[in-house]
Amino acid sequence: MDHVTDFNYFNTLLVHSVGSNIGPIAPTIVPSAAYGYIDAQEAEGIFAAEINKPLYARVGNPTNAKLENIIAQMEGGIGAIATSSGMGAIAMVCTALLSVEDEILCIGGFFGGTYSLVNETLARFGVRHTRCDVNDFAHIQKVLQRGIQLVMFESVGNPSLSLPDVQKIIDLCNQYHTIVMIDNTATPLLLRPLTMGADIVVHSSTKNISGHSAALGGIAVFRALREDNEKLLHEKYKAIHKIVKKMGKKALIPICKKRAIRDYGMTANAFGSFMTMIGLETLSLRVQRVNQSVEKVALLLNEKLPKTVSVNHPCLPSSPDYARYQSDFSDGCGPLLTLNCGTKKKAFALLNHLKMVIQTANIGDNRTLALHMTSTIYSDFDEKACQFLGVDEGLIRVSIGLEDPESIAEDFLQAATHI
């Protein structure tokens, strides 16, 4: 079935769930770090998670809770946990679920921070990983068969722009009782992996969800587990069986709170969550606009740039993912496209002649952004890693914003005359 996003539905949902009809219309900011309890019995109940009231801001506050409820509804999940950044959300899930000698399967290219988390930091704590190409299903199945604990992939490779067969990978993970986490940062609203059977969705809300670059933040959203918890009660997850048996279908939330948030403190703050909601209320409108503009800009640049610069976006018939884009991402695959200038020198020349586009290490901003890859985010990575991540020395990543798409294309075309 072709996927179609109901942008009108999400427009209404988001403006009315961020805003209130009665009392203050904008979300309230509750900055208090601590909360007074009525009596000792109430304190006991709150700590036992039998009374649903704020305990202490490291493990949640009312402003975060509002954001968490809205994003959970938007993603079709049972609940969410807001974190200090997108990396905070990914680190929270990994450290909550994994123990020494567990193994992660990483499918496809990865955002630089996620790659180093897995490759360096989790490796230092004895968590192993294997990497597979997005389309190598025989390899994926072989790794799943040996009983690994976590599969992670990005809805759209950043910056490789490879499009995974999301449903097929989720189905395989479910078949082998393996928790699957999808980084949906590039495609909020366009893809809803929890409704397709994924267990966890994470976002860097710093990007598209905020849009304004005024709030660093992340969020993890969880699906309801089946009553019999067939997956989490598997032998390979025995470190969390106690919580799963006690908490039932919502278990992933207390698992992350007790095993990561409480002990590492990668919690969101109230002001950040407030700013994130100010962006979130216009997300549907912005996603629709940006995804139409990306296609326009990609087509214009593909037609008009000199042949020494190649344009990569799956809406172009020359892309290897063109068919999957048409069927699974028919409303778009997010704000990114890439330009390959062949050499670093040419890439720098193009970037340094841009007049409107901003050079920065962000994506999903309301303004169009561009960045050279191997000299910045990927400068610490060796050639083999860059090859796996789809990054080479001529590559510029572009994140399309809300400006007039013809003006965006015009800026790249004039800059390209200088290389």
Ligand SMILES: *Cc1c(COP(=O)(O)O)cnc(C)c1O
């Ligand atoms: C930016 C980004 C992250 C990390 O998010 P931060 O908010 O910067 O910590 C993770 N995944 C993807 C795909 C990203 O683009």
